[in-house]
Amino acid sequence: MQQxxxxxxxxxxxPQRGDRFTGRTSAAYGNMVGPFGGMTAAQALNGxxxxxxxxxxxxxxxxxxxxxxxxxxxxxxxRPVRTNRSTQHWTIEMTQNAQTVLTASAVTAVRRATWSAxxxxxxxxPTRAADTPRAMRDGAIVEWVKRYEMRLLEGAFPPVxxxxxxxxxTLLWLRDDPPRALDFASLAAxxxxxFPRIWRRRATMVPIGTVSLTTYFHASGNELAAVGDRHLLxxxxxxxxxxxxxxxxxxxxxxxxxxxxxxxxxxxxxE
Amino acid sequence: MQQxxxxxxxxxxxPQRGDRFTGRTSAAYGNMVGPFGGMTAAQALNGxxxxxxxxxxxxxxxxxxxxxxxxxxxxxxxRPVRTNRSTQHWTIEMTQNAQTVLTASAVTAVRRATWSAxxxxxxxxPTRAADTPRAMRDGAIVEWVKRYEMRLLEGAFPPVxxxxxxxxxTLLWLRDDPPRALDFASLAAxxxxxFPRIWRRRATMVPIGTVSLTTYFHASGNELAAVGDRHLLxxxxxxxxxxxxxxxxxxxxxxxxxxxxxxxxxxxxxE
Numbered sequence: 001m002q003q004x005x006x007x008x009x010x011x012x013x014x015p016q017r018g019d020r021f022t023g024r025t026s027a028a029y030g031n032m033v034g035p036f037g038g039m040t041a042a043q044a045l046n047g048x049x050x051x052x053x054x055x056x057x058x059x060x061x062x063x064x065x066x067x068x069x070x071x072x073x074x075x076x077x078x079r080p081v082r083t084n085r086s087t088q089h090w091t092i093e094m095t096q097n098a099q100t101v102l103t104a105s106a107v108t109a110v111r112r113a114t115w116s117a118x119x120x121x122x123x124x125x126p127t128r129a130a131d132t133p134r135a136m137r138d139g140a141i142v143e144w145v146k147r148y149e150m151r152l153l154e155g156a157f158p159p160v161x162x163x164x165x166x167x168x169x170t171l172l173w174l175r176d177d178p179p180r181a182l183d184f185a186s187l188a189a190x191x192x193x194x195f196p197r198i199w200r201r202r203a204t205m206v207p208i209g210t211v212s213l214t215t216y217f218h219a220s221g222n223e224l225a226a227v228g229d230r231h232l233l234x235x236x237x238x239x240x241x242x243x244x245x246x247x248x249x250x251x252x253x254x255x256x257x258x259x260x261x262x263x264x265x266x267x268x269x270x271e
Numbered sequence: 272m273q274q275x276x277x278x279x280x281x282x283x284x285x286p287q288r289g290d291r292f293t294g295r296t297s298a299a300y301g302n303m304v305g306p307f308g309g310m311t312a313a314q315a316l317n318g319x320x321x322x323x324x325x326x327x328x329x330x331x332x333x334x335x336x337x338x339x340x341x342x343x344x345x346x347x348x349x350r351p352v353r354t355n356r357s358t359q360h361w362t363i364e365m366t367q368n369a370q371t372v373l374t375a376s377a378v379t380a381v382r383r384a385t386w387s388a389x390x391x392x393x394x395x396x397p398t399r400a401a402d403t404p405r406a407m408r409d410g411a412i413v414e415w416v417k418r419y420e421m422r423l424l425e426g427a428f429p430p431v432x433x434x435x436x437x438x439x440x441t442l443l444w445l446r447d448d449p450p451r452a453l454d455f456a457s458l459a460a461x462x463x464x465x466f467p468r469i470w471r472r473r474a475t476m477v478p479i480g481t482v483s484l485t486t487y488f489h490a491s492g493n494e495l496a497a498v499g500d501r502h503l504l505x506x507x508x509x510x511x512x513x514x515x516x517x518x519x520x521x522x523x524x525x526x527x528x529x530x531x532x533x534x535x536x537x538x539x540x541x542e
Contacts, residue, residue, distance in 0.1 A: 059516055060483040060537050062333040064376050066353035066360040081364075081371045082337035087482065087539070089337040091362070091374055093352075100352045103362055105335050105374055107482050107537075111514040114542055117472065119439055120510040168390055201388065211358065211378050212331040214485045216518045216537045218511045239391040239522065240489045240530040243382040245330055247487045247533050249520065251510065259511040262518050264535050266331050266378075266487045268358075271385055 005180045006147065007189070010039055011046045019079040021047050025071045029144040034069040036144035037210050038192030042185045044092045044104045047078030049185060054080070055088040056110035057221050058184045062214040063092075063104040070096055078106075086110045111220060120262075122233050122253040126153055129173035129231040129255070148193050149177040151231070157195060158203035168197040169237040174252070179229035182260075184217060187224060190232065190252060191215045191263035197238035197248050198269050207270040211245070215263040219254075227254045244268060276451045277418065278460070281310055282317045290350040292318050296342045300415040305340045307415035308481045309463030313456045315363045315375045318349030320456060325351070326359040327381040328492050329455045333485040334363075334375040341367055349377075357381045382491060391533075393504050393524040397424055400444035400502040400526070419464050420448040422502070428466060429474035439468040440508040445523075450500035453531075455488060458495060461503065461523060462486045462534035468509035468519050469540050478541040482516070486534040490525075498525045515539060 010026035023046075029039040041063040048054060075095045082089040092104035132151035140146050155170035174193060176186060196208040236250035250263040281297035294317075300310035312334045319325060346366045353360040363375035403422035411417050426441035445464060447457060467479040507521035521534045 060335075062335075062376065062483070062485060064331075064333075064360055064378060067355065081374060084338065089335055089371070089374060091364075093362075100360070103352060103360060103376055105333065105376060105483075107335060109482075109516070109539075111516070114515050114540070115473070116511075116513045117436075118511050118513075119472070119508070165388075201390070202386070211380075212333070212376075212485075212487075214333060214483075214535060216483075216516075216535070218513045218516070218518070220514070237390070239533050240387075240389050242387045242389075242489045242530075243491070244385050245380070245382070245487075245489070247489070249533075249535075259513075262510050262520075262535075264485060264487075264520075264533075268380075269385070 005178065007176060007180055007186055011042050011185050013043070013046055013050060013076060019077050021076040021078065022073060023076055024073050025069055027143065029147060031142050031144055034071060037065060037213065038189035039144065040069060040102060041192055041213055042189040044076065044094060044102060045106060045188045046185050047076045047092055048090050048106045048108060051078050051080070054108055055083055056086065056108040058106055058217045059109045060107040060214065060216050061104065061188055062212065063102060064212045065102060065210055067099065067101045069101050074101065118259050120251060120259060122257050123171060123235060125233060132173055147177055149175050155200055158200065161203050161205055164203050165201060168201040169235065170194060170200060171235045173231040174234040175229060175231045181229050182224045182227045184221065184224065187217065187252065187261050188215055191250060191261055194236040194248065194250060196267065197236065198241060198246055201238065201241065209268045210265050211268050213263070213265040215261055217261050219258065219260045224260065230255045232260065276449070278447055278451055278457055282313050282456050284314070284317055284321060284347060290322070290348050292347040292349065293344060294347055295344050296340055298414065300418060302413050302415055305342060308336060308484065309460035310415065311340060311373060312463055312484055313460040315347065315365060315373060316377060316459045317456050318347045318363055319361050319377050319379060322349050322351070325379055326354055327357065327379040329377055329488045330380045331378040331485065331487050332375065332459055333483065334373060335483045336373060336481055338370065338372045340372050345372070389530050391522060391530060393528050394442060394506060396504060403444055418448055420446050426471055429471065432474050432476055434473060434475050436473060437471065439472040440506065441465060441471060442506045444502040445505040446500060446502045452500050453495045453498045455492065455495065458488065458523065458532050459486055461505070462521060462532055465507040465519065465521060467538065468507065469512060469517055472509065472512065480539045481536050482539050484534070484536040486532055488532050490529065490531045495531065501526045503531065
């Protein structure tokens with residue numbers, strides 16, 4: 001029997017009455033303080049994924065990080081507020097000690113085959129995943145980074161923190177560690193694995209925290225399953241850093257070049 | 272005495288008990304069926320803007336269009352679910368006949384002056400607003416389009432609907448008509464004024480509808496006020512069209528080249 005993947009352990013929810021679930025933060029996905037936000041986003045989405053009334057598959061997910069989570073148990077409500085013929089709208093709230101720590105919304109939909117086209121091709125890739133050195137494996141200062149295989153192609157972590165400015169773009173090969181077949185929950189987490197764009201831009205390690213994160217899913221569950229545990233090509237950059245907040249836009253492609261998700265967030269920074 | 276701008280009439284809300292408001296769709300911002308989604312987004316944000324407990328100014332807004340609005344009255348709840356030292360998280364719901372037609376979330380924040388930088392410069396502009404012909408004024412088939420001055424620079428409405436494919440990008444000068452000093456509510460609406468990217472991409476007029484819209488505000492209220500009623504430079508493009516849904520990413524710059532907002536949406540399309 002195959003052992004359960006650490007990611008599946010971490011997103012697991014215990015159904016309660018109605019639209020209610022309980023879960024726990026995972027030490028395996030621990031951040032500097034509290035859990036990795038991508039894991040929290042995956043847990044919130046999982047309330048929709050395991051809900052018995054779910055219609056279709058995720059199209060959009062927005063997660064608002066209202067307060068720092070404490071390590072330990074949380075309560076989750078995932079409620080289908082409107083069910084149409086082919087779409088369903090969800091509101092999600094995570095609480096700890098009866099205080100809101102996260103609000104979220106999701107849209108699920110039954111998709112039909114239509115004319116389709118990718119307009120944003122993957123950028124040229126200098127080396128395949130197998131030929132790209134792995135970054136930050138042993139040097140990781142936070143636990144969650146060890147749960148991901150990151151092979152940086154361009155825009156690496158600044159080699160020295162000397163305040164020298166560059167652009168904020170990063171391109172890398174990315175997957176779970178140990179490898180795990182892709183699905184909506186893991187893709188939601190992968191979309192939040194980029195190190196803060198302001199660190200790249202400024203080579204200065206200022207405190208940051210994601211405030212709101214939106215991910216659009218372009219592929220079906222079957223298409224994600226077909227990617228299996230192969231690496232994704234992932235890119236992120238910022239558009240504007242302004243008075244305490246910067247945005248980030250990210251794209252995640254399959255190794256075959258299909259855009260699987262586009263993701264956007266706004267992030268608090270100090271100084 | 273100056274007459275009230277049609278936009279201010281349209282977003283007006285009547286405070287009710289607690290976090291509750293009532294409002295009405297506006298014929299001046301009517302779409303093919305029901306109201307222009309950007310107006311609905313502005314009305315939802317206005318529940319936050321006029322709320323007596325608001326802390327700071329909008330940073331992020333996500334609006335989920337759960338069902339087609341009917342012309343007429345609506346109920347709006349804008350609730351501050353978590354207030355921190357410098358940020359506040361809001362959940363918003365719009366109902367008609369006790370049915371959810373829209374869910375939304377917003378983050379407001381007290382911003383402090385920090386190191387700042389714009390990374391995405393405005394694209395090169397061939398002509399200034401005054402020298403750019405106005406599009407779609409008299410030919411507009413829906414009412415709300417007449418409330419905006421659109422001067423298209425690149426990626427115009429397809430001149431013929433012949434199914435010939437192009438990229439989906441559009442660049443234009445944009446402002447309210449009649450001109451109105453910029454603020455958060457009008458910027459939230461302006462971010463949704465782009466004609467559907469799939470029409471541009473395919474030169475085929477398929478039915479569409481925005482499902483979820485997220486806007487990040489990079490500027491303060493004072494900075495928006497300083498823009499006044501001058502044109503914004505606005506750009507939108509899609510990344511992927513896939514099985515019934517495409518995304519759109521948009522940027523809105525001041526005429527001085529400052530990025531005021533970045534906005535993303537996912538849109539349903541038929542066929």
